[in-house]
Amino acid sequence: MVKLAVTPVTSLVDEPVRMHISGVRPNQLVTIRASLRDEKGILFQSRAFYRGDAAGEIDLEQSESSGGCYQGRLPMGLFWALTPETPFHMLVKRDVIGSPFKVKLDVFESEEMVSDPDKDPVVSQTVERWYAAPGVQRMQIREGRVRGVLFLPPGDGQFPGVINMNGLVEGLTEMRGALLASRGFAALSLAFFAYEDLPSFLAEMDLEYFEEAAKLLLRHPKVLGPKVGVVGLCKGGEIALAMAVYLKQVAATVSLNGATSITGIPLRYGDVYIPGLPFSTEEFSITDSGPKTLQNVIGDHRAPEYEQCAIPLERAKAPILFIVGENDSTGKSKMFVDYAVARMRKHNNLNFQVLVYPGAGHLIEPPGSPFCAMSYLSSFAVPVIWGGELRGHCMAQDQSWQEILHFLQKHLAIRYPVVCKL
Template sequence: MVEVTVTPRCSLADRPVRVRVRGLRPGQAVTLRARLADEQGEEFQSRAFFRASQTGEVDPGCHPALGGSYSGVWPMGLFWFLQPNTPFRRLIKRDVAGSPFLVHLEVFDGIELGSQPRERPLASCRAERWYMSRGVQRVPVREGRVRGALFLPAGAGPFPGVIDLFGGAGGLIEFRAGLLASRGFAALALAFFAYDDLPQMLAQLDLSYFEEAAEMLLRHPKVRGPGLGVVGVSKGAEVALSMATFLPQVVATVWINGTSSLHGNPLVYKDDLLIPPIPYCIERILFTELGAMDNSAIFSDPRDPAYSISAIPTQKIRGKVLFVVGEADRSFNSKLFAELAMARMPPENCRLLSYPGAGHLIEPPGSPLCSISSIRGSPRPLVWGGEAQPHAKAQEHSWQEIVRFLELHLGSVIPTKL
C-alpha cells in the first residue's frame, strides 16, 4: 500500500519537516503535490516529479526532483516553492493565533502537469504549519497612540523585547512576530499607518510614535531591558534604521531591503528634528509585460550632494545593525543603500548579508518567493524581484542569522516547542 507521511505533522512554519513516500514500485514515476488555501480561499500549489528508489521510496531530502515547481534535492521544496493559482497573490498568514496553514500532500502515479490532476491520488496526508508555538500569548495593543499586537512566549520571563515592522502597504502584519515569540522573544508587531485609528495614509514618520512603542514594550513586566531590538523590512527598515540612530533604547537592529535616506516622507521628532525626504520620481515607473509596476527606477541617486540632508545619520548609531540584502530586489537598490549606511558607521557596529538572486520580500523560510503581488494603495501589482531557488536559500540562511544576531545582542533565550 502506498503511504505518504510528513514528520512532524504539526510544526512551526519556519521549521523543517520530512516528507516520505513508501510502498511504490521500484523506479515508478510519481508526482508529489502540495496545496493549501489561504484565509481568503486562494489556493497555492507546488508539484515535483520523482522516480522511486529500488526500495519503492521517495524522500525529497535525499532524492532529486526531476522537474515541476523545482528540480534537485530540496527537503522543503514542496513548501518553499508554492505558487498561487491566481496571479499576483502573496501567501501571507493573517490570523496568526487562530489556526495554522493546512498543507495537503498527495502522491500521484506518473507525471501530473495540470492544476487539477486527472487521477485520484495514490495516497495523501495533511501537515499543519503554525505561526505561534503552544503557550505563546497574543495581546492586542491599544495603549496611548500605539497600535499593534504583542506576542509573549510561554513562561514567566522576562524575555528580550523586539519591535517588528513591515512596509509601505501599512496595516498590521503579525506572522514574523509570532515566529519570533516562538523563538523566545517578546515581539511587538507594530502598525504605523492604515490600521485601526492610525492615519490611513503615511504623511510623515513621527519618531515620537516609535519612541512611545519602545517605552511601552520595555515597561512590560515580562520584557527584559534595558535595550530592545527592531526588525524592519522595506519602509519598515527605513523606520528601524531611524530608530537605531535616534532612540537609545534600540541596541540591535535588523534592516531588510530598505533605504538609508528618507524617501517620500519626512522624519520628525517633536520640535527637535526634521529630516526632509528625497522625492520619488514617479515618472520613471516602468511596466512589465504583465502590467505590473516596476519601481526600481523611481529613486534618485542618494549620493547626489543635493540629497545629503536626507541621509539618516547612521554614524550616531551606538548599537549593532545587521543589514540583509536581496541583490535581485526590484523595489530598491538595497545593496547600495546598505553600503551607504555602513560607510558612515564603525565597522564593528554593522554586518552585511547580501544574497544574489534574492528579491525584496525576504521573510522566514516558511514563505515562498513572491516576485509580484498586489498591495493596498497601489493601482497595479508591484514587482518585488527574486529567483525561486536562490531566494529560498537566502530566506533559510538569513532567518538563522537574524535569530542568532538578536540572541547575541539582546541575551540568550529559551525557545518554546510547538
C-alpha cells in the same frame, strides 16, 4: 502499496518538513502536489516530479526533482513553490494564534495529475504549519498613540523585547511577531499607518511615535530591559535604522532590505528633520495594469543634492545587522547598504554586520514562506515585481532567520533562549 511518511505532521513554519515515499516501482515516475487555501479561500499549489530509486523509495532530502515547479534537490521545494491561482496574491496568515496553514500533500503515479486533473492521489497527508507555539499570548495594543499587537512567549518571563515592523502595507501583519514570541522574545508587531485609527496616509514619519512604542514595550512587566531590539522590512527597516541612530531605548537593529536614506516620506524627531528622497511617478503614469518594478522610482541617494536624506548611521550606538537581497528589484538595497557602510567605516563605526544573499529579492519573509515574485501593493495601487528566484530567495529566508535570532539573542543578553515546541 505506496506510502507517504511526513515528519513532523505539526510544526512551526521555521522547522523543516521531511517527506519520504516508499512502495513505488524502481525508476517509477511520481508527481507530488502540495496545496492549501488561505483565509480568503484562494488556492495555492505546487508540484514536482520524482523517480523511485532501486529500492522503490523517494526521500526528498536526497532525491532530485526532474521537473514541475522546480528542479534539483530542494527538500522544502513544494512549500517554497506554492503559487496562487489568483495573480498577484501573496500568502499571508491573519489568524496566527487560532489556526495553522493546512498543507495537503498528494502523491500521484506517473503524470496522472497532469493528464487527468480529477484523478485521485494514491496517497495523501495533511500537515499543519503554525506561526505561534502553544502558550504564546496575543494582546491587542491600544495605548496612547501606539497601535499594534504584542506577542508573549509562554512562561513567567521576563523576555527580551523586540519591535517588528513591515513596509508600506496597509494594516498589520503578525506572522514574524508570533514566530519571534515562539522563539523567546516579547514581540510587538507595530503598525504605523492605515490601521484602526492611525492615519490612512503618511505625510510624515514622526519618530516620537516609535519612541513611544519602545517605552511602552519596556514598561510591560514581562519584558526584560533596559533596551529593546528592532526588526524591520522595507520601510520598516528604514524606520528601524533611524531608531538605531536617535533612540536610546534601542540595543540592536535588523534591517531587511531597508533603505539607508529616508525615502519619499520625510522623517521628524524633535528638532531633527530628514527630507525624503523624491519618488518619480512616471513609472505609474502608464495606464496598463501590468506589474511594475520600483527600482527606478526612488531618486539616486548618492547624488550630492540628496546627501541630507541619508540616515546618519555613522552615529548609531547599537549594532546593526543589514540583510540584503542581492536581486532586490524594488529598493536597490545593496547599493543603499554599500553607501551606508562606506560612511560608517569613514567615521570608524564598525558596529555592523552585512549579509548579502544572492538570488534573494525584496520580500524576505519569515522562513517557510513561499517565494512571492510579484504581488499587489495597495500603497502604489499596482502589482509590484519584488525580484529574486525561488531557490536563492527561500534559502535566504531560512538562513537569515537563524542569523536574526542569533543576533538578537547575543545583543539582548539572552543566556538561555526559549525554544517552544508543538
